Amino acid sequence: MQKFIGYRCSVCGTEYPPGDVTYTCPKDGGNLDVLLDYPALRDLPRENLVVDGEPSLWRYLPLLPVSRMVGAGTPIRAAGWTPTYSPPQLKESLGLTKLWVKDESPNPSASFKDRASALLVARAREIGAEVIVTASTGNAGAALAGMAAAVGHKSVIFAPKSAPPAKIAQLRVYGATVILVDDNYDAAFQLSLQATEEFGWYNRNTGYNPFTAEGKKTAAFEIWETVLEANDFERPACIFISVGDGNIISGIHKGFKDLYEIGQLKHMPRIFGCQSTGSAAIANAYAAGDEDITAVAADTLADSISVNLPSDGLRALRAATQTDGAYIAVEDSAILEAITDLGRVGIFAEPAAAASYAGLKKALDDGLVTPQDPVIVLNTGSGLKDVDAAMQAAGQAPVIEPSLDAVKELGVLGGW
């Protein structure tokens, strides 16, 4: 079955057959949505939509714009199908009865971005691209490097010279060709585009290649299977997602749209985008009530969502406005607090990932969601990705002489 039938520009609506474009709209540079053959998929029985027993995002192959799974026996085949928790302590402290946290840290490179990179690598294989390139300072680069390595594809990562050495190390351990650019991220991004054209590489840049959102939409499918379908709620679920460049929230919105269009969803979930007040370009536009997104000078400790001008801003904004959701901006101090809130139930999140939980707390305070609403929060990356922030959130531990008396003097027992 040929389910992948083309692209549609998210700005001008022009449609293109699969072979006519590769990245953005030739007319206006708008991000392209992948078009699936919804009528054909609507006729499929439920068991033909999901590959039962496949414990990875590849279980949704019938809804993905590639024709086959790749990398049997390698980490690319282990991306996705992450656990979803329902921590009783968080429910109690928030006064919610229906709360889930989807934890993306068990992905092979420890972040949500493996979903996009897994699909990108499968697409690269289908179109015969040997080298995949991206500009990145963090999780997207690590995900591409890891997923490409799994199946022996070459990857090239352009990063600004200022990128954290630890993140560069992860890229290099995966065998990526890492090129540090003596300039900022925008320059690395532009250079990756030039290299793509010059060398015939395949470009994974987020908010540029339409397949990243198609990989990310698999998280929506998992929420559907493990939470929505399993519970059959009377009201729409509320999904809280941290937002930087906007491609994760766009991808998840696309996933729910796919499901809705093929008749698998009773309600469209309400989608809430959570940004740091220090990097709130989309939240600003939402508050102003228009679709013009203006660049900010981003300044937040949540580096994975620190963005001046989101590359997928328009679709990210519409993910909220088209679903009766909202955008929420939270202070960095609230993000640090959310790290410890999640940590106290055994979930270790990086700052960008904890922004979603901070956003939920604010949404409850503001009455945007009620205690009756089913709520799902995404933890998009492991706290091990940014231990400096964890140290800032957790504070110092006391130092004592090695004696029982010193333990007693600490008074740690009193509180129990």
Next chain:
Amino acid sequence: MQKFIGYRCSVCGTEYPPGDVTYTCPKDGGNLDVLLDYPALRDLPRENLVVDGEPSLWRYLPLLPVSRMVGAGTPIRAAGWTPTYSPPQLKESLGLTKLWVKDESPNPSASFKDRASALLVARAREIGAEVIVTASTGNAGAALAGMAAAVGHKSVIFAPKSAPPAKIAQLRVYGATVILVDDNYDAAFQLSLQATEEFGWYNRNTGYNPFTAEGKKTAAFEIWETVLEANDFERPACIFISVGDGNIISGIHKGFKDLYEIGQLKHMPRIFGCQSTGSAAIANAYAAGDEDITAVAADTLADSISVNLPSDGLRALRAATQTDGAYIAVEDSAILEAITDLGRVGIFAEPAAAASYAGLKKALDDGLVTPQDPVIVLNTGSGLKDVDAAMQAAGQAPVIEPSLDAVKELGVLGGW
């Protein structure tokens, strides 16, 4: 069914009923093996040994010395059931046809140690212990803190003041009470024992509490289900395991012994312990051909297996000698090389975890295993646990001006 019927001392062989002892042998301080009712388990049909459809180590509840699963909807219920890869590139480079790498980094706190801590917490609940304490500088402490947090148990971690701040941060984010001791690890260990007695806490110390090995044995069960049972090899599989204090290898040996005793294994696997030459107390005893393990002054970059005198050394030694396995010592340089070997196929290992792969390479060179042997290598922890080592393994990336000419001058394309 009462399958947990007592303990047997690994040194003197004395047996004790479940209620008579808690930690080590009262006679000689030897580590205790948990005794299961093998005759009763041997009569069980296969489907009564494994909880089908449970995607965690709790699928083996019928073979664990606790009566019920704990923490539904929390990370403790997600420990174990980790992916096993079979990377074609590694097979080719080693000349092996049957090779698997079991990757423990997707565990909730990103290391193998979650297996032990999950079972410990379940045991604590059964005996009514509210506070669990351990001495640790790293993965064991993080695992206890995370698993205890998941179900609202209190944890106390004694660590030497010199412990890496990043690891302390992970402990504190999980809400553990972290007490830094102004002395070395041995002093922290002793203080944890005193506090256990004084305050009635439950002590998780590795090589001391017999339940840690029972949690760790679940990795053997997973290897059995996903590799051994699925392939029905004609010859024993060879399992490569990094060894520090010796409790992981003891636990995995125990798991295979359980399976063998209840009639589920055709061959007992051969177990190979891999140590750094800088921390080779058990490998030294193996080479000398006796069971007396002498302390070393440990000095290796693989901090998770850096141990002067292994707390579970005797059982760890026998895991190899009783299975026709061996002990192998590898240089730190070989460990760093193994990090990049694994990274190149998308598996990011910390140094202690990569020692097992370095050990396999040496075992092949030395003729201890042959290309016909089925081989399974354990990656016991995520490379994100020690990014400094990753940087040392991966080396520097080049810095260029942001121009295509500079990319071309790098010559990165020539090699492709």
